[in-house]
Amino acid sequence: MRVSRRALMLSAGTTALGTALPLRRSFAETEIKKYGLIAKPAVVNLTGDGHPDTAVWTYDGTVPGPEFRVRQGDPLRLVVSNNLGEDTTVHWHGIRLPNAMDGVPGLTQPPIRPGESFTYDFTPPDAGTFWYHPHADTLQQLGRGLAGALIVEERQSIAVDRELLWFIEDWRLDDDGRISPGFGNRMEAGMSGRVGNTVTVNGRVPDRASVKAGERVRLRIVNAALARIVSLRFEGHRPVVVAYDGQPCEPHVSEGGRLVLGPAMRADLIIDMDGKPGQSYRVIDDFYQDLAYKLVDLAYGPGKPIREHARDAPARLPTNPLPEPDLTTAERHDIALQGGMMGGIGMMSGGGMMGGMPMMGVMGDAVWTINGTSMTGDGQPNMPPLLTLRRGKSCVLLLRNETAWWHPMHLHGHSFRVTSRNGRSNPRREWRDTVLVPPRETVEVAFVANNPGNWMFHCHVTDHQMAGMMAVLGVA
Ligand code: C2O
Ligand code: CU
Secondary structure, X not given: OEEOHHHHHHHHHHHHOOOOHHXXXXXXXXXXXXXXXXXXXXXXXXXXXXXXXXXXXXXXOEOOOOEEXXXXXXXXXXXXXXXXXXXXXOEEEOOOOOHHHOOOEOOOEOOEOOOOEEEEEEXXXXXXXXXXXXXXXXXXXXXXXXXXXXXXXXXXXXXXXXXXXXXXXXXXXXXXXXXXXXXXXXHHHOOOOOOOOEEEEOOEOOOEEEEOOOOEEEEEEEEOOOOOOEEEEEOOOOOXXXXXXXXXXXXXXXXXXXXXXXXXXXXXXXXXOOOOOOOEEEEEEOXXXXXXXXXXXEEEOOOOOOOOOOOOOOOOOOOOOOOOOOOOOXXXXXXXXXXXXXXXOOEOOOOOEEOOEOOOOOOOOOOEEEOOEOEEOXXXXXXXXXXXXXXXXXXXXXXXXXXXXXXXXXXXXXXXXXXXXXXXXXXXXOEEOEEEEOOOOEEXXXXXXXXXXXXXEEEOOHHHHHEEOEEEEEEO
């Protein structure tokens, strides 16, 4: 299912019967786009014909859930009904929306109980590639399939021949196609998190993506995995990155031709299909050493190239209305990420040494800390904000990863510029809502705290989030 603005306008057009169409159309354009979304169990086929089906949790019966496409600045209403056996909420990841619409149970709204519904009303200010997922029992709900894409279209975009979405999910399946139990394994939570054994693109283990020689494609990639980081290499192609996390950036070929996306991160690529007709080119994910695999083949049809001459380099996407942080007046805060297991060394930062053995602990269920504190599970709403930022003030967070593991750190309600890495300024200064902080490295991000409310700030490796790498940042 794909809910597009075009389809809506088409149905509005058929009832209008031609008369006074211009008027009706302008009315339709300012009308609130209304959608329903039902969280419910279903059975789908992830691994292909001849392989067993998988019982999953879905939005509207499909994996991923419906792809919503709306236009920048158009108001949107989504009524989410819960047909699961447990509480849920929906978080609209990356959308700068009012706090009450952010979908964090206990913090921004009461949980949606089984059999109940909740109405989300917001107007996406930014065009780009976003996504939605639960924020209750997140490890299990996301891991069982609850996720979908939310595409906000530019009012005026750049010319391409075709647009594609690759919504990447990672599953741990047994031989019978069932989702393996054991969500929240403590050992795993202290390491890389629940990395699965089956990667799907748009709900299926992919085989080939058919392309035409000479076409220019805009490819939106969403990493909706619980824990898996991907590093994609497109053999024989030079994808140009034009946006990260929905936010336009200076068009560039990524370092070493690799696109690294941690959980929750997105990229928009422009790819000129300059391969040979009839040939196939592999897209390889080789993030984990010795575990490289082919994600998919770009399979060229036999036809002649659809254009004779190479095209100009892709243009920049139109900018989004993000407030520019002022680094000279910004308030600065250090954020130390600590805990977890140590690879081989046997020491835990923030914890201690135990006879050279790996050790975990800290407090209660927590395995990870942010500045010495841990929110676990869905979070504790009465916990005071780690920081309270003054509304309208520029703010710099220095994220210090003192652990042996990678952490994609996500802030709700805001996008930030990545201003430096390991003390060296980042020339691209791209906007993101989730930044991947490698082990033992530091990343500095800057933004204007202009969205009032209490916002989640957490690692998007879902095991890490549930096991303590989560905090609240207040903007007052
Ligand atoms: Cu996509 Cu709080 O998360
Ligand atoms: Cu993490």
